[in-house]
Amino acid sequence: MLPKHREYPFPIPCGWFRVAFTGEISKGEVKSLEYFGEEQVLFVSDSGEVQLFGAHCPHLGAHLGRGGRVEGEMLRCPFHGWGFDKAGACIEVPYAKRIPSRARLRRYPTIEKDGIVWAWYHPTGDEPTWAPPDVPELSNADWSAPVHHRWTIRTRNQEIAENTADPAHFSAVHGFADAPAPRIEFLEHCCRSVSESRVPRADGEMATSRLEVSWYGLGLGLVRSTGAFELLVAGTNTPVDEATVDACFSFSVCRARGLSPDEGAGKAFIHEAIRQMEQDIPIWENKVFAERPILCDGDGPIGPFRDWASQFYP
Secondary structure: OOOOOOOOOOOOOOEEEEEEEOOOOOOOOEEEEEEOOEEEEEEEOOOOOEEEEEOEOOOOOOEOOOOOEEEOOEEEOOOOOOEEOOOOEEEEOOOOOOOOOOOEOOEEOEEEEOOEEEEEEOOOOOOOOOOOOOOHHHHOOOEOOOEEEEEEEOOOHHHHHHHHHOOOHHHHHHOOOOOOOOEEEEEOOEEEEEEEEEEEOOOOOEEEEEEEEEEEOOOEEEEEEEEOOOEEEEEEEEEOOOOOEEEEEEEEEEHHHOOEOOEHHHHHHHHHHHHHHHHHHHHHHHOOOOOOOOOOOOOOOHHHHHHHHHHHOO
16 A cells, blocks of 8 residues: 655664865855754854754754854854854863763764765664765866756655666666666675667767666765766755755766867766756656555665665664
């Protein structure tokens, strides 16, 4: 039996999720965010470290993103001046002699790498069990500066990632003459799909292009095209709440191979990726989650994919 419209049999997944891009927040700034069905504040201390905390002071509930300020390595509450260190612990109450031992903020472990600020979400606050991968293309001078394209989608992270295990939809939804036949493997928190295709070159000859899609948890999907074209899509999908995802494609192309995001094959690749995403969105926003789908021999490994995804719901 299908669930009621928009119901899902799983909660917000745990894992690493993009909460900002480098440059979206400057040193000393406090920025309000809403992810994982919660409110947070993101700030950069004087040493340049990025921290993500729960938004409300444990004292009397003031919102730290509404007047809170950074002082060195400390975040100070705008209501009574309580100060919190980088671990989220209260280390200063200006008018008190003793600091309550339980006065601390919800801390989300953060890592900034390759231009992305990652935050670890776990519903019970457990520490990370794996690290977000390096995406060297995003900080390599031989590759173009990333071009971001964002959507707010009424769906869940698992639904977006499941497309990797569903090659049959490429013909029906995206108009492919032949559905890809990827080789898909699951290893711990990673899911990897590899397929090859023949594509026309500018000189009219055909060339082999290799497409690799790698998921790291349900928050990052890396699409790399190699061979005839050297292109990257970093798909970062962050749960806003239990019904909405903040999805972003970050595109980069290999300038050393003569590609540009503004013209030719690079531009065409970006437009095609956006076209396919915007064809998928109405499907995701109007479908229900079939817990026991009726599958046929032409479908991809949807069952094994769902078994792999289940690890992100502790």
